[in-house]
Amino acid sequence: xxxxxxxxxxxxxxxxxxxxxSGRQWLILLMVQLANMLFGMTITLANLVLPxxxxxxxxxxxxxxxxxxxxxVATAVATPMxxxxxxxxxxxxxxxxxxxxxxxxSLLCGIAGSxxxxxxxxxxxxxxxxxxxxxxxxxxxxxxxxxxxxxALVMWGIGAVFGPVLGPILGSMATEAYDWRAAFFMIVxxxxxxxxxxxxxxxxxxxxxxxxxxxxxxxxxxxxMTAAQLIFDRGHRLDWFDSTQMILxxxxxxxxxxxxxxxxxxxxxxxxxxxxxxxxxxxxxxxxALVMGMLNFISIVLFPTLLHDLRGYPDNAIxxxxxxxxxxxxxxxxVIARLxxxxxxxxxxxxxxxxxxxxxxxxxxxxNLTEHDVFWGNFMLGxxxxxxxxxxxxxxxxxxxxxxxxxxxxxxxxxRNFGSSLFISISVxxxxxxxxxxxxxxxxxxxxxxKSLALPGLPQAWSLESTSSLLxxxxxxxxxxxxxxxxxxxxxxxxxxxxxxxxxAFMSRVARE
Numbered sequence: 001x002x003x004x005x006x007x008x009x010x011x012x013x014x015x016x017x018x019x020x021x022s023g024r025q026w027l028i029l030l031m032v033q034l035a036n037m038l039f040g041m042t043i044t045l046a047n048l049v050l051p052x053x054x055x056x057x058x059x060x061x062x063x064x065x066x067x068x069x070x071x072x073v074a075t076a077v078a079t080p081m082x083x084x085x086x087x088x089x090x091x092x093x094x095x096x097x098x099x100x101x102x103x104x105x106s107l108l109c110g111i112a113g114s115x116x117x118x119x120x121x122x123x124x125x126x127x128x129x130x131x132x133x134x135x136x137x138x139x140x141x142x143x144x145x146x147x148x149x150x151x152a153l154v155m156w157g158i159g160a161v162f163g164p165v166l167g168p169i170l171g172s173m174a175t176e177a178y179d180w181r182a183a184f185f186m187i188v189x190x191x192x193x194x195x196x197x198x199x200x201x202x203x204x205x206x207x208x209x210x211x212x213x214x215x216x217x218x219x220x221x222x223x224x225m226t227a228a229q230l231i232f233d234r235g236h237r238l239d240w241f242d243s244t245q246m247i248l249x250x251x252x253x254x255x256x257x258x259x260x261x262x263x264x265x266x267x268x269x270x271x272x273x274x275x276x277x278x279x280x281x282x283x284x285x286x287x288x289a290l291v292m293g294m295l296n297f298i299s300i301v302l303f304p305t306l307l308h309d310l311r312g313y314p315d316n317a318i319x320x321x322x323x324x325x326x327x328x329x330x331x332x333x334x335v336i337a338r339l340x341x342x343x344x345x346x347x348x349x350x351x352x353x354x355x356x357x358x359x360x361x362x363x364x365x366x367x368n369l370t371e372h373d374v375f376w377g378n379f380m381l382g383x384x385x386x387x388x389x390x391x392x393x394x395x396x397x398x399x400x401x402x403x404x405x406x407x408x409x410x411x412x413x414x415x416r417n418f419g420s421s422l423f424i425s426i427s428v429x430x431x432x433x434x435x436x437x438x439x440x441x442x443x444x445x446x447x448x449x450x451k452s453l454a455l456p457g458l459p460q461a462w463s464l465e466s467t468s469s470l471l472x473x474x475x476x477x478x479x480x481x482x483x484x485x486x487x488x489x490x491x492x493x494x495x496x497x498x499x500x501x502x503x504x505a506f507m508s509r510v511a512r513e
Contacts, residue, residue, distance in 0.1 A: 024201065028143060029155050031197035032136035035099055036156065038191055039132045040163020042106065042125065042184075045171045046071065047301055048319070049180035056180065057115045064115070067122050069233045072421035074126030076229065077222040079414040080272055082131040083407035084213050086138070092202035095135055099198060101128030103191030110184035134413035138406040139202075141397055150340035153390045155333075166326070168300070168319035176316060217271025220260035225418060227253025232425035236432055276400070276408055284507050285396020288348070289412050291500040292389060293419030295355055298493055299325065299381050301424050302431070303374065306486050310367060310479050324375040328382025336390050344391035348504035351388025352497045354380055359494025367483045384497075395507045423496075427489040434485030435478070442477050 046068055054064040085094050105125040112118035136156060144152040174182035227249045238246055264270040277283040303322055307313040313321075332351075339347045358380035365373055393412075400408050 025143065025152075027197060027201040028139060029152065031095075031194060031201040032140060032156050034190060034194035034197060035095070035132045035136055037163035037166065038099070038102065038187055038194060039129045041167035041170075041187065042129070043163075043167070043297060043300075045167045045183045045187075046122070047304060048168050048171045049175055049183050052175060052180040053118070057118065059115050065233070066119050067115075069229065070119055071122040071126040072417075072424075073226050073229050074123045075130045076225050076414065076418050076421060078127040078130035079134060079417055080218065080221060080410050082134045082138075082410035082413070085131060086135060086406050091135070091139060092198065094131060095139075095202060096195060096198045098128050098131045098135070099191060099194050102132065103188055103195070106184050106187035106191065110181040130417075131410075133417075134409040135406070137393070137413065138409040141405050141409070142402060146398070150337045150390055150394055153393055166323075168304070169316075169323055172316045172319040212269055214263075214267065214269060214271035217260055217263050217267075220256045220263060221271065223256035224253050224260055227256065229421055229425065232422060232429065236429050272411055273404075273407060276404060276411065279399050281399045281507050282396050282408060284503050285392060286412060286415050288388075288392045288500060288503055289396070289416040290419040291352075291496060291503075292385065292392065293416035294423035294496055295381070295493060296385060296416070297420050298423055298427050298489070299378060302427060302486060302489060303378070306483075307374065310482060310486075311369070321371060321374045322378055324378040325382035328379040328384075329386045331379075332383050332386030336387055339387070340391040340394055344395050345504045345507060347391040348388045348395075348507075349501055351384045351386070351391075352501045352504070354384030354387065356384075356494045356497035356501075358384060359490050359497060363487050363490040363494060365483075365487065365490075367479060392504075399508075427492065430489045430492060431482070431485035434488045435482045438481035438484045439478055442481060443474070 050064060050067070053059070053067065057064070082094075089097070102125060105121050105128055108121040109118060109125060112121055137153075140152045140156050141149060170186060171183040174186050231246060231249050231253065234249075235243075235246055240246055241250070260271075264272060264274050277286070300322055304318050307318045307321070336347065358377055361380075362373075362377045396412065397405060397408060
């Protein structure tokens with residue numbers, strides 16, 4: 001009878017899998033979707049309201065950037081603790097308290113009266129939110145049979161990818177109606193709803209085990225990641241290694257990384273088990289997760305400033321255009337579960353190829369880009385991201401023993417989050433350096449002795465005869481220089497996606513159970 005039931009379940013799964021999902025599993029899916037959506041919303045919300053926060057709190061551009069930087073660092077540092085915390089507290093307790101802390105700190109961000117208070121609240125928000133994605137992923141992989149995992153991960157992905165798209169839309173509406181604080185306040189009601197779902201969905205998952213925590217490995221890894229993030233995020237402002245601070249960051253980071261690697265290879269129970277990387281599928285999956293993280297949020301970070309500063313779009317219009325990424329995600333969900341079951345490696349290659357094609361296409365734009373360009377560029381990025389992510393995740397965990405799934409999920413999400421934060425810093429650096437270099441180069445040609453500037457047809461607004469005309473010409477040169485910077489960032493995004501495509505060929509497919 002058991003074999004017959006399994007056969008029926010598998011047959012239903014072949015048709016889509018939805019009919020074999022139990023009521024408790026639906027509740028778990030709803031819970032992880034809500035939690036993922038909350039976490040994803042805050043990633044893009046802060047970028048959207050950054051200019052308003054800077055003005056309200058009387059902060060400089062460098063000071064307000066810590067609101068983003070330290071939140072990313074706290075998230076990256078806290079993510080590897082997920083496996084240990086899940087063992088010590090149990091799934092329900094950990095998920096409940098991490099979402100509770102995330103909701104409370106979001107409220108504190110909204111009521112912060114000073115820059116220092118806001119930064120502390122954002123650090124706490126990042127630390128509390130760090131376990132949400134890896135724990136949710138681990139819960140799904142452990143509670144769903146393998147033949148239902150593609151369907152479960154697709155539905156889990158709805159919250160994971162919809163949050164960063166929904167955040168700017170709702171955030172722009174709340175900010176326009178009230179101010180930047182409303183963008184954080186709107187996290188609270190769905191946070192309370194998620195807590196209710198967690199309490200009932202995970203009522204049977206309260207088992208705790210005593211696991212030794214490797215503090216040396218944790219501290220060493222945390223210091224190394226923090227140093228790397230600060231170097232890439234602050235290096236341009238501090239003139240790189242001409243700054244004593246940068247030299248200190250580099251020295252401490254390299255030393256901490258050396259201690260972490262040696263420690264992991266020499267102790268019996270390291271903080272992160274390097275033996276997990278002996279599994280070929282998982283190690284390749286971690287590399288792909290790093291690349292997917294790099295490509296995940298970069299367009300959401302770059303497009304608001306591009307459209308606002310260079311094209312003059314209001315926040316609500318920018319949010320609506322970026323929402324096209326969500327439409328691309330949703331379109332992929334129509335086919336990706338079946339594609340993952342039939343041809344997972346092809347799905348990964350297809351998804352990365354679509355993202356690379358989108359990057360190369362966007363790198364051919366000019367400053368006269370249209371709403372049509374922005375919509376379809378973001379649509380393709382969302383489509384490619386979702387098509388590649390589900391099969392990549394399923395294959396990465398298909399050969400790991402069940403007891404190692406939670407720890408593996410923490411490493412997987414760590415690399416994805418670290419890739420996101422690092423690539424954002426690198427891309428912003430490319431935009432700023434390219435803008436400065438191209439502005440300097442182009443202004444060399446703006447002199448009264450350049451005969452081409454005296455040709456008939458040159459707009460009067462750019463005449464070299466008055467201060468106002470020179471200022472207008474300078475602003476236009478700055479716009480063009482900045483656009484070149486964005487195009488360079490799009491090129492980098494495209495080549496990154498292209499370089500990851502061969503990794504899929506080396507992953508081995510495992511038969512479903």
